[in-house]
Amino acid sequence: MKKIETITDATLVRQYLEGSEDALSKLINRHQQRIYNFIYSKVFDRDVTEDIFQDTFIKVIRTLKRGKYNEEGKFLPWTMRIAHNLVIDYFRKNNRMPKFDNSGDFNIFSVLQDEDLNAEKLMVKDQIESDVKKLIEELPEDQKEVLIMRIYRDMSFKEIAERTDVSINTALGRMRYALINLRKVIEKHDIVLTKY
Numbered sequence: 001m002k003k004i005e006t007i008t009d010a011t012l013v014r015q016y017l018e019g020s021e022d023a024l025s026k027l028i029n030r031h032q033q034r035i036y037n038f039i040y041s042k043v044f045d046r047d048v049t050e051d052i053f054q055d056t057f058i059k060v061i062r063t064l065k066r067g068k069y070n071e072e073g074k075f076l077p078w079t080m081r082i083a084h085n086l087v088i089d090y091f092r093k094n095n096r097m098p099k100f101d102n103s104g105d106f107n108i109f110s111v112l113q114d115e116d117l118n119a120e121k122l123m124v125k126d127q128i129e130s131d132v133k134k135l136i137e138e139l140p141e142d143q144k145e146v147l148i149m150r151i152y153r154d155m156s157f158k159e160i161a162e163r164t165d166v167s168i169n170t171a172l173g174r175m176r177y178a179l180i181n182l183r184k185v186i187e188k189h190d191i192v193l194t195k196y
Contacts, residue, residue: 007026009027009030009074009075009076010075012024012026012027012030012075013027013064013069013075016064017064017067024061027075028057031075031076031079034080035053035056035076035079035083036049036053038080038083039052039053039056039083039086039087042087043087048090052083052087052090053083055086056079056082056083056086059082059086060079060082063082084126088126088127132182135182135185135186136148136182138185139178139181139182139185140181142164142174143174143175143178143181144178145164145174146160146164146171146174146175146178147174147175147178147179147182149163149164150175157171157172157175160175
């Protein structure tokens, strides 16, 4: 039994990819408690937890078999991320996603940048992030470009102006219009964004 613990996850993943089913069961046994507990802490239902747990490992196996796994030595965080996404899917299907309110001074991007989040709020943050990315796609190209550079690449307006070959004022204007239009898109889709 001691031997299993000394083999790294990365080694077990490699052994599994080389055809060892036993390596996969060692990986599952090693991490099943943490993953199961993580899922249960979100859904509070044993049956749902079992389903999501199984779906997680089905997805893990499919991804490994397709050769899409490249998180060297990070098997557990990677698997937890898969479980986390499946939990979000479950909430979505059951209309249990928490609501967000985009009124007042609340800036949608402040949620995305808040580092001090617990697991549940992190899930919500990820959800908002993916929703916002979809909404950004609806913006005019020049506004979308500036917004992505500013919010996601953390570029200064000077850098944005140089990269897009416009004046700083134009870059600032595009950002302002991008945020105005983003708010309109949010209203159009009737999305409610609320801060905790």
